[in-house]
Amino acid sequence: MIVAERKPLAEILSNVRGAGKVLVVGCNTCVAVCMAGGEKEVAITATQLRLALRKEGLEPQITERSVERQCEREFVAELGEAIAAHDVVLSMACGVGVQTLVEEFPDAIVYPGLNTTFMGRPEERGVWSERCIGCGNCVLDKFGGICPITRCAKGLLNGPCGGSANGRCEVDPENTPCAWQLIYDRLARIGQLDRLMDLEPPKDWSTSRHGGPRKMVRKDMVL
Amino acid sequence: MGASDRMVVMGCAHSAGIARDEWAAEGCVLPDDIEWVSLPCGAGLDELHILRAFESGADRVMVLVCNDGACQSVTGNRWAEKRVEEARRLLEEVGIEGWRVAFKTISPTMVTDLLPSIEAFRSFAPAQDEASQEGTS
Amino acid sequence: MTQGVTKSGSRLERLLDAGTFTVTAELGPPKGTDLEVVRNKMGLLCGACDAINVTDNQTAIVRLSSVAVSALLCREGLEPVMQMTCRDRNRLAIQSDIFGAVTLGVRNLLCLTGDHQRFGNHPTAKNVFDLDSIQLIRMVRRLRDERVTEGGDGVEGEVPVFIGGAANPFGDPFEMRVIRLAKKVAAGADFIQTQCIFDMPRFKEWMRRVVGQGLHEKVHILAGVMPLKSAGAARYINNNVAGISVPDAIIKRMSGAGRGQKARDEGMRLCAETIQEVREIEGVHGVHIMAVEWEEAIRPIVEMVGLLPRPE
Numbered sequence: 001m002i003v004a005e006r007k008p009l010a011e012i013l014s015n016v017r018g019a020g021k022v023l024v025v026g027c028n029t030c031v032a033v034c035m036a037g038g039e040k041e042v043a044i045t046a047t048q049l050r051l052a053l054r055k056e057g058l059e060p061q062i063t064e065r066s067v068e069r070q071c072e073r074e075f076v077a078e079l080g081e082a083i084a085a086h087d088v089v090l091s092m093a094c095g096v097g098v099q100t101l102v103e104e105f106p107d108a109i110v111y112p113g114l115n116t117t118f119m120g121r122p123e124e125r126g127v128w129s130e131r132c133i134g135c136g137n138c139v140l141d142k143f144g145g146i147c148p149i150t151r152c153a154k155g156l157l158n159g160p161c162g163g164s165a166n167g168r169c170e171v172d173p174e175n176t177p178c179a180w181q182l183i184y185d186r187l188a189r190i191g192q193l194d195r196l197m198d199l200e201p202p203k204d205w206s207t208s209r210h211g212g213p214r215k216m217v218r219k220d221m222v223l
Numbered sequence: 224m225g226a227s228d229r230m231v232v233m234g235c236a237h238s239a240g241i242a243r244d245e246w247a248a249e250g251c252v253l254p255d256d257i258e259w260v261s262l263p264c265g266a267g268l269d270e271l272h273i274l275r276a277f278e279s280g281a282d283r284v285m286v287l288v289c290n291d292g293a294c295q296s297v298t299g300n301r302w303a304e305k306r307v308e309e310a311r312r313l314l315e316e317v318g319i320e321g322w323r324v325a326f327k328t329i330s331p332t333m334v335t336d337l338l339p340s341i342e343a344f345r346s347f348a349p350a351q352d353e354a355s356q357e358g359t360s
Numbered sequence: 361m362t363q364g365v366t367k368s369g370s371r372l373e374r375l376l377d378a379g380t381f382t383v384t385a386e387l388g389p390p391k392g393t394d395l396e397v398v399r400n401k402m403g404l405l406c407g408a409c410d411a412i413n414v415t416d417n418q419t420a421i422v423r424l425s426s427v428a429v430s431a432l433l434c435r436e437g438l439e440p441v442m443q444m445t446c447r448d449r450n451r452l453a454i455q456s457d458i459f460g461a462v463t464l465g466v467r468n469l470l471c472l473t474g475d476h477q478r479f480g481n482h483p484t485a486k487n488v489f490d491l492d493s494i495q496l497i498r499m500v501r502r503l504r505d506e507r508v509t510e511g512g513d514g515v516e517g518e519v520p521v522f523i524g525g526a527a528n529p530f531g532d533p534f535e536m537r538v539i540r541l542a543k544k545v546a547a548g549a550d551f552i553q554t555q556c557i558f559d560m561p562r563f564k565e566w567m568r569r570v571v572g573q574g575l576h577e578k579v580h581i582l583a584g585v586m587p588l589k590s591a592g593a594a595r596y597i598n599n600n601v602a603g604i605s606v607p608d609a610i611i612k613r614m615s616g617a618g619r620g621q622k623a624r625d626e627g628m629r630l631c632a633e634t635i636q637e638v639r640e641i642e643g644v645h646g647v648h649i650m651a652v653e654w655e656e657a658i659r660p661i662v663e664m665v666g667l668l669p670r671p672e
Contacts, residue, residue: 044313047275051278154474154487154489155489157492158492161473161492162528162603164532166532170603171479173602180536181532184533196539199494199498199543199546202451202490202499202510205490
């Protein structure tokens with residue numbers, strides 16, 4: 001899933017402060033799961049905006065809405081009327097959702113309410129961590145199902161580096177395990193330690209964002 | 224509290240609610256400027272409720288839940304405390320001081336202590352220099 | 361490696377292949393263009409060691425580039441070991457800088473992964489890590505021996521370099537440490553400089569396994585040592601430098617030594633003792649002295665262990 005966090009309120013206020021009517025739109029998929037932009041978070045943000053702006057002597061109309069997924073035309077289409085009736089849209093979706101609104105409603109002023117961060121999983125309630133950076137050429141088969149590109153701070157393919165200590169990454173030992181310790185333990189567990197002797201050649205980054213913004217087309221699906 | 228201030232008490236039905244009912248049965252009445260909201264359990268508390276209380280005109284909110292070990296949902300009281308901390312953070316973001324939300328655990332038998340606890344928070348004001356640091360009038 | 365065929369013609373290669381116990385030391389460039397700093401350090405190290413490592417934005421702190429300082433050393437008739445990390449440059453820039461360094465006289469390269477920029481003075485920078493140190497070693501070897509770039513084009517001209525890598529016998533997982541050395545050797549490393557030794561038993565165990573796999577016959581290993589300035593420095597390294605732990609016994613010894621010059625003298629003595637001890641270990645062909653911002657300590661230490669003067 002995509003993980004995001006609500007932006008600091010001050011940043012949001014700097015964008016919406018002057019608007020008379022603000023439409024706050026949430027998304028009920030990824031950002032609802034990571035408790036950043038779902039219905040509840042829309043309600044909290046809208047309430048905060050009303051409280052903050054009232055203190056400044058302003059009384060804008062803050063409307064709360066949510067859609068199933070903000071990245072899909074079919075789901076955001078229903079927002080057309082509401083968007084037209086407001087001065088500014090505060091999107092509480094991930095960056096994809098914000099841009100979808102802009103593409104589908106080209107005259108709308110849309111501001112992001114979240115900082116979109118990574119593709120990851122919930123490890124436990126309240127904790128999400130990064131698992132995939134979308135390199136476009138998955139090598140999880142070589143490393144026991146643990147991605148060194150994403151989870152190693154240096155993205156080493158022939159790790160670990162000299163800074164691995166007690167199974168923790170030197171960059172942030174408190175929060176980050178050493179990916180290569182995880183890979184070593186995992187390969188040992190499944191009897192594939194010999195993979196570690198192979199010299200993994202330099203990565204072909206052309207399939208990743210480094211090769212340019214990407215597009216995937218299923219020609220068989222396009223009429 | 225100031226003359227026109229309002230306070231909301233969000234009390235868990237299993238502890239604060241029972242104490243309050245006992246107290247009311249003895250003929251005691253809450254002051255006019257205090258509104259009582261019953262929570263089915265601390266686990267049912269959401270920071271949004273607290274924010275909305277302030278939006279509706281409350282100047283302080285007090286959350287009363289069961290003591291540790293006594294919660295019927297086991298961790299509902301601790302959950303409520305987390306929600307209070309989050310509410311304080313969200314309020315600070317809009318320039319409302321976090322101390323305006325109080326959290327206390329009580330037992331259902333704390334009948335005679337109930338009003339004093341509420342009154343203590345009602346009359347609480349932070350030290351003058353703290354208040355001026357917060358930039359409020 | 362000892363077949364009488366030189367790969368780079370470097371002094372370091374020549375001495376190691378001849379079986380001389382070789383001494384290398386580190387020179388840290390200034391945080392800018394102040395060449396006076398460089399000249400001072402060159403003066404301190406000249407004649408005190410066989411080759412001088414020039415660090416590359418060490419700990420992600422921006423300093424005068426290792427290519428430039430290495431070239432300056434060559435101009436002064438000194439022998440640099442140019443350090444290159446993978447943090448700041450992609451494979452294009454690395455190859456280009458290697459070509460440049462070689463044309464300016466550099467013949468020794470130390471291929472490193474590099475510290476993450478979070479530790480340095482530009483923590484908001486993007487990092488590169490297009491390659492890791494093992495891929496870098498292999499790339500350099502192919503430039504030299506096959507005259508082909510990573511992209512597949514031929515190289516116009518020779519790339520005579522003596523290829524080095526780093527090894528950390530003290531990091532985790534321990535089992536990986538010898539595997540990684542083997543990988544670097546297989547990739548083409550000619551020499552290895554280890555992380556600094558405070559935990560002698562662990563170093564000896566690592567060397568035992570290295571020798572057990574015959575790796576000491578395929579690569580020259582120089583044992584890393586670091587003189588401690590004070591007990592405070594010892595504690596700092598223990599707590600803050602990932603991959604190094606300083607035993608209590610050493611911290612106690614430094615505490616007991618007193619302060620200021622007394623502490624520094626003890627630190628140098630301790631370093632000299634470490635060097636004497638590693639000289640006796642099978643497979644150790646030299647020592648690499650890292651006296652961070654304390655280049656003054658190098659000559660006295662080398663003298664203490666009876667390794668002065670250095671051979672021609």
